[in-house]
Amino acid sequence: MTSINPLLAPDTGSISQHEPSASAALESLLSIRYFEEAVDGLFARGLMHGTMHLSIGQEAVATGVCAALLKTDFITSTHRGHGHCIAKGADLTRMMAELLAKQTGYCRGRGGSMHIADVETGNLGANGIVAGGIPIAAGAALAQKMKGKDNVVVSFFGDGATNEGAFHEAMNLAAIWDLPVIFVCENNKYGMSGSTEFSMKIDQISERAGSYGFPGVTVDGNDVDAVFEATKTAVERAREGKGPTLIECMTYRHKGHSKSDKNLYRTKEEIEGWKAQDPIGRFEQKILEQGTLIQEQIDAIAEKARDSVRSAITEASEAPDSDPAELLSSVYREAK
Amino acid sequence: MTERILTYAEAIREAIGQAMETDENVFMLGEDIGIYGGAFGVSGDLYQRFGKDRILDTPISELGIVGAAVGAALVGMKPIVEIQFSDFTAQAMDQIVNQAAKIHFMLGGELSVPLVLRAPSGSGTGAAAQHSQSLEAWFAHVPGLKVVMPSSPYEAKGLLLAALDDPNPVIFLEHKLLYKTSGHVPEEQYRIPLGTSNLVRAGKDLTVVASGVMVSRSLEAADSLKDSGVEIEVIDIRSLSPFDMGPINESILKTGKVMLVQEAPKHGGFMAEVAAQISEGPALFSLTEPIRRLCGMDVPIPYAPQLEKSVVPQLGDIIANALEVHRGS
Numbered sequence: 001m002t003s004i005n006p007l008l009a010p011d012t013g014s015i016s017q018h019e020p021s022a023s024a025a026l027e028s029l030l031s032i033r034y035f036e037e038a039v040d041g042l043f044a045r046g047l048m049h050g051t052m053h054l055s056i057g058q059e060a061v062a063t064g065v066c067a068a069l070l071k072t073d074f075i076t077s078t079h080r081g082h083g084h085c086i087a088k089g090a091d092l093t094r095m096m097a098e099l100l101a102k103q104t105g106y107c108r109g110r111g112g113s114m115h116i117a118d119v120e121t122g123n124l125g126a127n128g129i130v131a132g133g134i135p136i137a138a139g140a141a142l143a144q145k146m147k148g149k150d151n152v153v154v155s156f157f158g159d160g161a162t163n164e165g166a167f168h169e170a171m172n173l174a175a176i177w178d179l180p181v182i183f184v185c186e187n188n189k190y191g192m193s194g195s196t197e198f199s200m201k202i203d204q205i206s207e208r209a210g211s212y213g214f215p216g217v218t219v220d221g222n223d224v225d226a227v228f229e230a231t232k233t234a235v236e237r238a239r240e241g242k243g244p245t246l247i248e249c250m251t252y253r254h255k256g257h258s259k260s261d262k263n264l265y266r267t268k269e270e271i272e273g274w275k276a277q278d279p280i281g282r283f284e285q286k287i288l289e290q291g292t293l294i295q296e297q298i299d300a301i302a303e304k305a306r307d308s309v310r311s312a313i314t315e316a317s318e319a320p321d322s323d324p325a326e327l328l329s330s331v332y333r334e335a336k
Numbered sequence: 337m338t339e340r341i342l343t344y345a346e347a348i349r350e351a352i353g354q355a356m357e358t359d360e361n362v363f364m365l366g367e368d369i370g371i372y373g374g375a376f377g378v379s380g381d382l383y384q385r386f387g388k389d390r391i392l393d394t395p396i397s398e399l400g401i402v403g404a405a406v407g408a409a410l411v412g413m414k415p416i417v418e419i420q421f422s423d424f425t426a427q428a429m430d431q432i433v434n435q436a437a438k439i440h441f442m443l444g445g446e447l448s449v450p451l452v453l454r455a456p457s458g459s460g461t462g463a464a465a466q467h468s469q470s471l472e473a474w475f476a477h478v479p480g481l482k483v484v485m486p487s488s489p490y491e492a493k494g495l496l497l498a499a500l501d502d503p504n505p506v507i508f509l510e511h512k513l514l515y516k517t518s519g520h521v522p523e524e525q526y527r528i529p530l531g532t533s534n535l536v537r538a539g540k541d542l543t544v545v546a547s548g549v550m551v552s553r554s555l556e557a558a559d560s561l562k563d564s565g566v567e568i569e570v571i572d573i574r575s576l577s578p579f580d581m582g583p584i585n586e587s588i589l590k591t592g593k594v595m596l597v598q599e600a601p602k603h604g605g606f607m608a609e610v611a612a613q614i615s616e617g618p619a620l621f622s623l624t625e626p627i628r629r630l631c632g633m634d635v636p637i638p639y640a641p642q643l644e645k646s647v648v649p650q651l652g653d654i655i656a657n658a659l660e661v662h663r664g665s
């Protein structure tokens with residue numbers, strides 16, 4: 001069992017006093033990076049099938065947001081969801097097993113990369129439908145409110161998703177019901193090939209919150225601390241019953257949209273420019289400069305993260321393939 | 337004369353290009369159909385050829401896209417909508433079902449909605465439950481929509497050009513596994529009338545009815561069964577609405593046995609309609625064996641390759657079932 005979140009954020013209690021340790025944040029960033037580089041490699045070698053959406057370059061969003069959540073808080077995730085899953089505390093072996101179509105995977109091989117859910121850590125599921133998770137997050141938040149619980153719900157989604165009706169309807173419902181939900185938009189400048197300049201007339205997606213009557217903020221999504229601070233503020237607001245916040249995190253995906261992307265819609269220079277703003281490189285540099293960690297400690301964390309991804313692949317590969325025999329009985333849950 | 341060979345994707349692109357050259361009212365709209373060339377590469381170089389004003393790249397807004405097409409069609413344009421995966425027609429269902437399908441009838445017959453909605457359908461790519469469905473029965477159940485499922489490059493071009501001539505909304509369901517398959521496609525414009533079923537292979541022992549990728553799979557089965565001395569007749573029901581029972585009845589009158597092959601889940605699927613129409617028609621009493629439906633399992637499409645294959649009829653399943661029906665076991 002290799003999971004990062006207990007280090008990143010406490011299981012219970014108050015998050016307001018909590019500062020995630022630099023080493024926990026770094027381990028989260030690196031685990032996501034190495035996990036995705038590993039699946040990219042497995043895919044290239046023909047050992048993984050289907051398609052794949054990698055969040056390489058966007059790890060600071062998942063890490064910064066989940067560092068401000070308790071284990072009992074919920075998230076809804078997207079097609080580009082490996083990072084959310086890992087940062088919220090999922091087990092790398094079970095994730096890898098899912099991607100390798102194994103019976104021991106989170107979804108028993110039925111879901112694959114686009115559909116990982118982990119009840120244990122409050123991950124209500126990645127989603128293959130753009131914007132599909134946003135109203136679901138509002139609903140989960142509604143239930144928290146109805147039950148008098150103080151859990152919050154984070155909905156991750158991309159810039160492209162904010163052009164779907166589902167986004168707008170969910171925003172309005174969350175607003176009028178003051179729901180404890182935090183809308184986290186990972187603005188990586190593109191929805192597949194469509195740039196934000198092309199797909200919308202506003203400068204910042206955070207502006208969309210204003211028309212529904214709640215705060216919207218834009219932060220540097222490649223700065224873990226900035227993402228963490230903004231989320232912390234939004235979580236406090238939500239727990240106090242004051243309603244939702246939209247956090248727009250400016251970031252960039254280094255890889256193509258999916259496995260079939262020829263990157264015709266953006267320039268090499270743009271990609272290289274953003275790679276120079278890599279969230280992991282920036283974080284390492286910052287903690288070195290601040291003297292929080294020394295290089296040897298960083299190397300040790302990197303080695304640990306590499307090891308856990310390696311052992312996830314080894315363990316997952318040895319697991320049995322998913323089983324067709326149980327499919328028909330799996331469509332409905334049995335009534336008690 | 338050498339045959340002119342195109343892929344299914346190229347045949348569709350050629351039809352769109354020719355229609356756009358012929359009729360200035362034809363335009364295309366959808367997600368990533370511009371510089372990206374379409375999620376499955378269908379629009380390809382149309383963007384370079386016709387420019388951004390006729391190959392309209394859109395934001396991710398299916399309901400808006402289809403609604404805009406309906407509105408444009410109402411006032412004289414001929415939109416071709418591309419929905420990236422047929423699963424995402426769910427986002428646009430109000431505009432498809434409550435608007436496009438109803439307007440001509442409901443508003444008294446003056447207006448009509450001549451649009452073509454193209455969408456890739458079906459499983460087999462490891463894309464899991466939300467990107468692999470076969471939803472044709474949804475659309476076939478709505479009066480006012482026409483529903484077409486091309487099974488080869490030749491069919492794709494001819495049916496698309498016919499769909500574009502039609503003054504009604506046509507749901508044009510392409511199969512993902514067919515995009516890269518190739519076949520003979522004439523360069524000139526030709527039309528395959530909507531509302532016709534097509535006898536693709538003659539045989540005397542058993543009638544097999546199929547659509548989409550199940551047509552080529554059934555033809556493969558027919559090839560291999562021929563060696564065992566069983567001759568299968570294969571009928572492609574390329575137009576579900578309107579639907580043509582003629583060739584099916586004729587064939588059953590000859591063979592006395594029928595198997596209906598469908599990728600979509602069995603329960604409530606289109607082949608249930610075909611079975612019902614057989615039982616209402618002239619061929620019922622010539623059946624010497626019960627109608628056999630070989631369909632997808634009633635489950636969402638799973639991700640794992642071995643699971644995905646197990647829920648949709650494969651070549652081996654078609655052969656085995658055909659032999660059973662033929663032998664009467």
Ligand SMILES: Cc1ncc(C[n+]2csc(CCOP(=O)(O)OP(=O)(O)O)c2C)c(N)n1
Pocket residue numbers: 079080128129130131157158159160161162188190191192257367396398420424427
């Ligand atoms: C309803 C719907 N429309 C289209 C798609 C196809 N698609 C998958 S991801 C994607 C781009 C999403 O962009 P964005 O929301 O910015 O997220 P990103 O991929 O950049 O993380 C598209 C168009 C889909 N999965 N669902």
Ligand SMILES: [Mg+2]
Pocket residue numbers: 158159160186187188189190191192
């Ligand atoms: Mg994006």
